[in-house]
Amino acid sequence: MSLLSVKNLTIRFGGLVAVDNLSFEMEPGKITSLIGPNGAGKTTVINMLTGFYTPTGGKIILHEKDEKGNEVEVDITGNSTDQVVKKGLSRTFQNIRLFSNMTALDNILVGMQHRIEYGSFLSLFPNGKKNKWEKQAREEAMEILKKVGLEDAANERATSLPYGKQRKLEIGRALASHPKVLLLDEPAAGMNPAEKKELSQFIRSLLNEVDGILLIEHDMKLIMDISDKIVVLNHGAKICEGKPEEVQNNEEVIEAYLGKKGVQRNVTGSK
Amino acid sequence: MKNTALLKKHLLFIIIAVSMLVAPLFTNAYQLRILISAALAMIFAMSLNLLMGIGGTVSFGHAAFYSIGAYTTAVLWYHFKTPYSTNFIPVILITGLAGLLLSLPMSRITGRYVTIITLSFAEIVNLIIKNWDPVTLGQMGIVGIPSVNLFGHVLKDKREFFYLTMLFVILTYIIMNWLVDSKLGRNLRAISNDAIAAEAMGIKIFPYKVIVFTISAIFAGIAGSLYAHLMSYVEPATFNANLSFECISMVVIGGLGNFAGTMVGALFLKILPEYLRQFEFLFKYRMIAYGLVLVIVMWINHSIPGTKLKNAISTRISALFRKKSAEAEEV
Numbered sequence: 001m002s003l004l005s006v007k008n009l010t011i012r013f014g015g016l017v018a019v020d021n022l023s024f025e026m027e028p029g030k031i032t033s034l035i036g037p038n039g040a041g042k043t044t045v046i047n048m049l050t051g052f053y054t055p056t057g058g059k060i061i062l063h064e065k066d067e068k069g070n071e072v073e074v075d076i077t078g079n080s081t082d083q084v085v086k087k088g089l090s091r092t093f094q095n096i097r098l099f100s101n102m103t104a105l106d107n108i109l110v111g112m113q114h115r116i117e118y119g120s121f122l123s124l125f126p127n128g129k130k131n132k133w134e135k136q137a138r139e140e141a142m143e144i145l146k147k148v149g150l151e152d153a154a155n156e157r158a159t160s161l162p163y164g165k166q167r168k169l170e171i172g173r174a175l176a177s178h179p180k181v182l183l184l185d186e187p188a189a190g191m192n193p194a195e196k197k198e199l200s201q202f203i204r205s206l207l208n209e210v211d212g213i214l215l216i217e218h219d220m221k222l223i224m225d226i227s228d229k230i231v232v233l234n235h236g237a238k239i240c241e242g243k244p245e246e247v248q249n250n251e252e253v254i255e256a257y258l259g260k261k262g263v264q265r266n267v268t269g270s271k
Numbered sequence: 272m273k274n275t276a277l278l279k280k281h282l283l284f285i286i287i288a289v290s291m292l293v294a295p296l297f298t299n300a301y302q303l304r305i306l307i308s309a310a311l312a313m314i315f316a317m318s319l320n321l322l323m324g325i326g327g328t329v330s331f332g333h334a335a336f337y338s339i340g341a342y343t344t345a346v347l348w349y350h351f352k353t354p355y356s357t358n359f360i361p362v363i364l365i366t367g368l369a370g371l372l373l374s375l376p377m378s379r380i381t382g383r384y385v386t387i388i389t390l391s392f393a394e395i396v397n398l399i400i401k402n403w404d405p406v407t408l409g410q411m412g413i414v415g416i417p418s419v420n421l422f423g424h425v426l427k428d429k430r431e432f433f434y435l436t437m438l439f440v441i442l443t444y445i446i447m448n449w450l451v452d453s454k455l456g457r458n459l460r461a462i463s464n465d466a467i468a469a470e471a472m473g474i475k476i477f478p479y480k481v482i483v484f485t486i487s488a489i490f491a492g493i494a495g496s497l498y499a500h501l502m503s504y505v506e507p508a509t510f511n512a513n514l515s516f517e518c519i520s521m522v523v524i525g526g527l528g529n530f531a532g533t534m535v536g537a538l539f540l541k542i543l544p545e546y547l548r549q550f551e552f553l554f555k556y557r558m559i560a561y562g563l564v565l566v567i568v569m570w571i572n573h574s575i576p577g578t579k580l581k582n583a584i585s586t587r588i589s590a591l592f593r594k595k596s597a598e599a600e601e602v
Binding site: 009050052080081082084085086090091093097098099100101102106109110111113116119120122123125126129133134172177235 | 297446449453454455456458460461464465467469470471472473474475478480482486505561
């Protein structure tokens with residue numbers, strides 16, 4: 001049984017087909033990576049999964065278990081962002097998008113907001129329900145900060161944190177909504193090799209918190225190290241899918257990244 | 272420990288509130304009147320700060336809600352001779368409704384278009400008041416509104432009126448703080464910080480815009496209704512764009528999202544012109560001075576709640592050099 005199925009997903013912006021008939025499956029407990037040259041449509045896929053774009057065609061299906069343990073399919077195609085979050089998808093952004101003027105703790109609390117069940121009216125004055133939820137949420141937020149190694153920075157402004165910690169805070173914020181599927185959009189961008197190494201272990205450890213991770217990344221070493229499955233996109237279409245070693249040796253992938261000449265030279269070189 | 276932190280956070284508010292409360296012991300009638308108008312401005316400006324500092328929406332037409340509050344109570348008194356305490360609920364309902372109405376276009380527009388819409392909304396409200404003669408008496412205005420009548424007790428003494436206003440100031444401050452420290456306030460700040468990230472966290476933006484506009488309008492309306500009873504007359508010319516701009520200046524001087532700061536801003540901008548009256552030239556051109564102050568304060572970017580002015584200035588100045596140092600780091 002898979003965790004999330006993407007079936008024939010297509011989106012057109014006017015005449016441009018940004019994602020073309022893309023299908024793949026995410027397995028539970030695994031890291032699925034989406035790679036491809038710049039402009040291949042990777043972020044567009046995440047934007048469709050999280051409800052920022054409405055696909056022109058195709059389906060996004062989340063597989064869940066009901067109370068009896070039977071598998072049910074939840075169609076989240078074209079759902080709004082808030083519905084998607086409630087159903088268990090949470091994302092980070094390519095260029096960090098933290099709530100810059102808010103503290104690290106507040107950032108986590110906003111990530112948690114759909115689980116804090118008191119409304120806007122009860123926000124206006126102190127009452128038992130509000131106090132109970134706020135206390136509980138703050139405790140839980142501190143735990144999440146601890147998980148991402150930021151417990152000392154709880155009351156610091158998000159943008160005053162060093163870059164690597166901002167990345168972690170953003171991931172922590174995504175975790176705060178208790179997602180089933182975590183979507184990470186280039187988490188290693190702008191990091192040095194040491195930070196990247198630490199990050200890859202950190203991402204692995206996240207599998208204890210969520211059912212599955214969809215990772216977009218340009219750093220091939222990181223991708224090959226931690227992915228269980230790789231889906232390669234080029235010009236919006238899937239050109240290859242498989243385990244890291246399978247993808248590495250796929251001619252079409254090499255062509256997409258290095259161009260045709262690269263393939264030929266490679267072939268002659270091996271002769 | 273927790274109490275000292277709380278005290279520290281609200282220290283500025285406590286200082287202003289206490290000194291305002293004891294001030295009538297030392298003031299003459301003229302000075303008391305200035306203090307009352309400053310207190311009204313505090314409520315009005317705090318309501319705008321909720322919209323601007325927390326909700327992230329710059330409204331250039333906040334005077335609309337003030338005038339709706341003032342006219343609601345004036346019109347009700349004129350036509351039905353109802354006292355202030357009876358008019359209070361209609362004031363809240365009608366200004367709240369007006370706020371809700373103005374929030375509706377916000378589902379489709381952002382940025383500078385919001386400014387245009389709020390500005391035109393205030394103009395529309397003003398035109399309606401000017402021309403709806405049977406109800407608002409148009410340009411003539413409504414004259415002879417009695418002082419506040421609280422369940423049969425008429426506040427004849429201006430001191431009593433002042434303390435009623437201060438009660439509303441304190442209530443407004445407390446409610447604003449409750450709001451900011453709640454889920455509602457947090458989500459509003461998140462939206463104004465980064466709407467896209469807020470959406471990704473599952474926040475539906477539009478309902479929050481509706482809520483913040485409505486609450487903000489209600490508080491502005493309360494200030495307006497008190498104003499009508501203070502001045503005993505209302506006329507459309509009072510509620511022009513200058514009133515909105517003055518209010519924005521108060522908020523910006525005090526710091527966006529900083530409610531105690533707003534109170535300082537209101538006090539400053541209400542007392543300064545009275546002081547400047549003796550210098551005819553300065554008084555005449557005070558709006559230019561406001562503009563200058565606004566530009567300077569915005570440049571200092573004193574907009575983060577809790578940021579010390581000194582830190583804000585140093586951040587701002589270091590930002591001037593940041594670009595260079597960032598380039599140096601890259602190399």
